[in-house]
Amino acid sequence: MAKAQSNVDRIHDRLRHMAADFEFKPDERINESTLATQLDASRTPIREALNRLVAEGYLTFQSGRGFFCRSLSPKRILDLYEARAAIECEAVRRSIERASDADIMAVVEHLDETEPAYDKIDDPVELLAMDEDFHVRLAKLSGNDELVRMLENLNGRIRYVRLINLKNLRSDRPVTIGEDANLSVHRTILSALSDRDVSRAIRATRNHIERRREEATEAVRIAYSQLYVPAD
Amino acid sequence: MAKAQSNVDRIHDRLRHMAADFEFKPDERINESTLATQLDASRTPIREALNRLVAEGYLTFQSGRGFFCRSLSPKRILDLYEARAAIECEAVRRSIERASDADIMAVVEHLDETEPAYDKIDDPVELLAMDEDFHVRLAKLSGNDELVRMLENLNGRIRYVRLINLKNLRSDRPVTIGEDANLSVHRTILSALSDRDVSRAIRATRNHIERRREEATEAVRIAYSQLYVPAD
DNA sequence: GAATCATAAATTGTATACAGTAACATATTC
DNA sequence: GAATATGTTACTGTATACAATTTATGATTC
Secondary structure (H helix, E strand, C coil), rough: CCCCCCHHHHHHHHHHHHHHCCCCCCCCCHHHHHHHHHCCCCHHHHHHHHHHHHHHEEEEEECEEEEEECCCCCCCCCHHHHHHHHHHHHHHHHHHHHHHHHHHHHHHHHHHHHHHHHHHHHHHHHHHHHHHHHHHHHHHHCCCCCHHHHHHHHHHHHHHHHHHHHHHHHCCCCCCCCHHHHHHHHHHCCCHHCCCCCCCCCCCCHHHHHHHHHHHHHHHHHCCCCHHHHCC | CCCCCHHHHHHHHHHHHHCCCCEEEEEEEEEEHHHCCCCCCCHHHHHHHHHHHHHCCCCEEEEEEEEEECCCHHHHHHHHHHHHHHHHHHHHHHHHHHCCCHHHHHHHHHHHHHHHHHHHHCHHHHHHHHHHHHHHHHHHCCCCCCHHHHHHHHHHHHHHHHHHHHHHHHHHHHCCCCHHHHHHHHHHHHHHCCCCHHHHHHHHHHHHHHHHHHHHHHHHHHHHHHHHHHCC
């Protein structure tokens, strides 16, 4: 996604992260002037970026009242995970139809290369980025740009709660997320893909996402408590 | 979708239609000043709306060069239809889990009411609107707002080629779109839903959409010829 | 005549000003 | 003291101006 970034793109990126990480409080009205001075720009490009974020589902907009951060609810997280399952399963289905063996092998090799790192990496942010990267690569095998696009949008919006979830797991047990639970599932999906076994591949994908969903719904509660604790 | 419309919302709506109907030529650069005078507004709100349309996938944006109409290709239509299948099948799956009998019956009754009109209505625009309306109602049974949101976006972007397709069918045979091909499938989906028969419901949905897809891909070719014929 | 460069025109990118409106605080009435 | 009215503040919505950049035009060279 690295491209010739205009200023609006930069602001858009920055604001998207702020929205995803809930640097705005849920349902809070977003003050454009404050943002403008914070990001060292005028209100015009800020508003352009905010409008994009509305279309992307990060924010809402009310005529005459301005932009608002969308609230975070267990229901919405559930919705997003279901949408993700829909997109990824369709991607898998189409990958089996269309992806070449070579393309599939490339993803397998990428997994081989990155898998060892899972155990070493401590930073949840990096860990999550790797996981998202895998899923996007998987989706790209479908050759369907729209599915990829939608998945990237969903990833961005789910990221925050996944992060909360990862950080929490981490405090319980030392390094449990990378291995069996997650990675073997990734391999399962890929091997089913290689075998062109539609039902097995889809079942694996759906199970994988649904399991994550349950964790995420739990994470929302935790997220809420974190959001409203004043950082003193 | 009727809400308190601000000026930007109005412009956004208007521009979305213009983009969907390819009043801009594919890959053509969009002149902001011209639009501003056309829509009787300044460039500021126009640009805000254009930015939303970029996020919605209708337009592209290049730093320093401005906004462009996305090109229409058989490949992209295929992608959009696949995405639609993904979304609608997931919606059906969840509807079976969660929708009440009463809610399903409400959609059946709505179909009962509107079905007779299919034969009478001549206007392809209206016909298409009715079809989209049915599919959105179906999706809403899932209770998943994100799926509905995504479906509405896809509908908007597919609309033009579907319209071309409808107009073409119409010139061949008199009134063939409403009946067996389409409506009975709608009923099939609903009856499978009522029976809580997942595999039958999903199969019906997927078949329905895939059939439409084939027509649409063909329609792209026709659309192209229409787009580039100068209206003299 | 094609290619290259210089100049002019058009267009985008952003700051800013100001009008209109909503939110807030204060005063007034019962 | 609660509720309503009123004035003030703060913020949004949009037009406009201007700088920066790109595109178009024309001149010049080979």
